[in-house]
Amino acid sequence: MPDVIAANGTVRNDSWVLVARPAEGDSLDIPADQPALIPADLWLAGYEHFAGREDIGVWFDSHNEPELLAGKVDQLPLIAVNFPRFVDGRGYSIARLLRERFGYTGELRAVGDVLLDQLQFMKRCGFDSYVLRADKDSSKAAQCLNFFSQGYQAATDTDQPLFRRRAS
């Protein structure tokens, strides 16, 4: 079971599993006894069946459009965003849109090629849990999440950019 890091750097475990997109023609293989994250478009396709369930969340890949779930995010207990490669920065925009535009308030998790030095950016964009790539050391996460005590610009963590905080 992978470590799940919280925004304050503490490490815990949980039993959520990420269900990969099934091959063409195959159906979703959702485990019976574990909470599962399924591809966002498939959740939408099975909306009547999945909406409001505490054991079914969704995941977005970096090229997916968060607009897909506009108006429906409050039906989800957990959303994950996959970083296929750590240099693919689309997940940061997806996170901000889910939080700031579509009003998602539940847990937002970064998964995939998640490394220590990207955590600070993920946190500011609204991710509040992180699963590091397997070879990375979760015990260093707290330090990497907290190198900076403030940022210049508004993001999900604060809507007040520094120029406004300075003025007050």
Place this chain on the structure above:
Amino acid sequence: MYVYDEHDRQIAEERVAQFRDQTERALSGELSEEEFLPLRLQNGLYVQRLAPMLRICVPYGMLRSDQLRRLARITRDYDKGYAHFTTRTNIQLNWPNLEDVPDILAELAEVEMHANQTSGNCIRNTTTDQFSGVQADEIADPRPYCEIIRQWSTFHPEFAFLPRKFKVAVNASEQTDRAAIQVHDIGLQLVRNEQGELGFRVHVGGGLGRTPVVGPVIREFLPELDLLTYLEAVLRVYNRYGRRDNKYKARIKILVKALTPEGFAEKVEAEWAHIRNSPTRLTPESIKKFQGYFSEPAYDNLADATDVLGKQRFENREFDKWLSQNVSAHKKSGYACVTLTLKKTGTPPGDVTDYQLEQIAELADQFSFGEARATHEQNVVLADVRQDQLFELWQRIVPLGFGTANLNTLTDIICCPGGDFCALANAKSIPVAEAIQRRFDNLDYLYDLGPIDLNISGCMNACGHHHVGTIGVLGVDKKGEEFYQVSLGGDSHHNATIGKILGPSFARDQMPDVIAKLIDVYVDKRTEEETFLDTYRRIGLQPFKERVYA
């Protein structure tokens, strides 16, 4: 000039600590080279042909004398006693040790400097006109807006991993464009609308490199208060939809082209509609606060020193040449803007020694309120010099190598470090510049030829801006040998134009002759009033081609 407050200082110190930790993890092997790469690049650190190269940020070109002195000391203590002014108004060290970089950053932070985002696929240093704030015809001083953009873009959490690098430039005059804004990812032209309100005309998707493009206008008027929310909308559209499958098609210009400028603008407007009234919208008070940092220095009330200068010019022909060429008008009577040229034959364009850096600091303190400015043409400007002190200043700078009176002439060459230093280069560029400078060493002849931008890049990445040179030179690799492709008619100013390739490329030793033949065509064909570019635009490429390949 902008001065750090406690927030800026804290962020700068935290950044040094972070990079120290990252460097330690890279040296211990905890971070792989692939993982460390974007981290070090976002800190301006390249691993180059011979050694690491550190690119230190000079935000929109502004430097204080204490910063120049610190840079001099850093080049002595950590490098080989010289540095290089780049075409993005930054400063590069060519020989630092990787393990020393955190200490260099700590030394920089003490004088309010850093190397943030001078490389990598993120928002780079914003550039502007070197005569900002001192030219008579500017619409408003662009530097407060540059600083606003600097702060907004620094460690922006959403835009740290863009598809590709991203460069913004701001220009303030409707008559001139010394910032080349139309060949930037975003070019911002300060304008006033019919109601007299201040704002920006927004160009997006210009750029040089492999696919040179003049950036189309995607918004005719953006009110100044909306600057950051609109930039955020542009960047978000780019971050989401820019190509990531092919690094040669990843710049925003490719996206703008694919969507068409109109289609791209629509997407931006739709995104912007959601965020334009967010707290990221600037306030008049905040803009005023930034403007306060760039208020006028304590000018003396002076009349123009016409008589004194006239006498000095009459008595000293060298001074007269320098004054005509390297000194330009200032908005305040009795003052002038002086360009210290870093284009002396035999010295790579833009290179300065530690001693020269310290001397620039001395000159800035004595003659120009303690400030200097780097230009994208790789020169240094003292922007606020009293006219009655010009002669004294000139006497000081000539022995320092800053008095070559070739500003804006054929030998004021823009030149990247090229194959002598850069791992990306296909060919050397510095020896080409030097050979051309040696060939054209008669200043009176250069003045007769008038303004010519000769720009040399050692590869496609176009750090030497060859596409927008009146004469552009690009180093190419042909079966392992260095050759040079020549283009004509480029222009980085308001009539921004990408130059046209003349024809097959040349060997290095042919280059001075090739340039001489191009010049001969111009001299033969020009009318009395015409610059090289005017003549080229009238007669086209063919006559030049015929002469060179005859």
